Amino acid sequence: MHAVRIYHNQQCSKSRATLALLQERGCQCEVINYLDTPPSVEELTQLLDQLGMSARELIRKGETEYAELGLDDPSLSEHDLLAAMSRHPRLIERPIVVANGKAKLGRPPESVLGIL
Known part of the structure; x- marks a missing residue:
């Protein structure tokens, strides 16, 4: 489906939930562990x-x-x-999802669906 980039923190429940939501929607996710690569x-x-x-x-x-x-x-x-x-x-507030030239904060996780 859509290729998306997510600035992700595995320790954050909202970040994990947002990533799971994207994957459930069939998105190809480029996961950036921004704590490791700021x-x-x-x-x-x-x-x-x-x-x-x-x-x-x-x-x-x-x-x-x-x-x-x-x-x-x-x-x-x-x-x-x-x-x-x-x-x-x-x-940095997280997670940040980038798709189709737009970005959205995944708080709540469903808020990112509008840019897919």
Whole structure:
């Protein structure tokens, strides 16, 4: 069916559920274990464009690194946040699914079906 890319974290139940949903729908999935191979700032910028989100919307504020790095500072630029997310990929909300030139956050997992 459709070839899709999923930025996946095996430890995350939403990520596992989204991947299972895609596979049940017959999608050929390119699984990117983004904790092992973090996306670059450029990749994150492209993902944000496809998601229609800002870096602040995609960042996981509950992660330890968020507080440790002072990422709640409103003076930080979009690039500052993207650089932090690339260096500390646990800060990236997940899963992100890319298909047909669009991206969607799999929260809830069914939300990705609209881009297939």
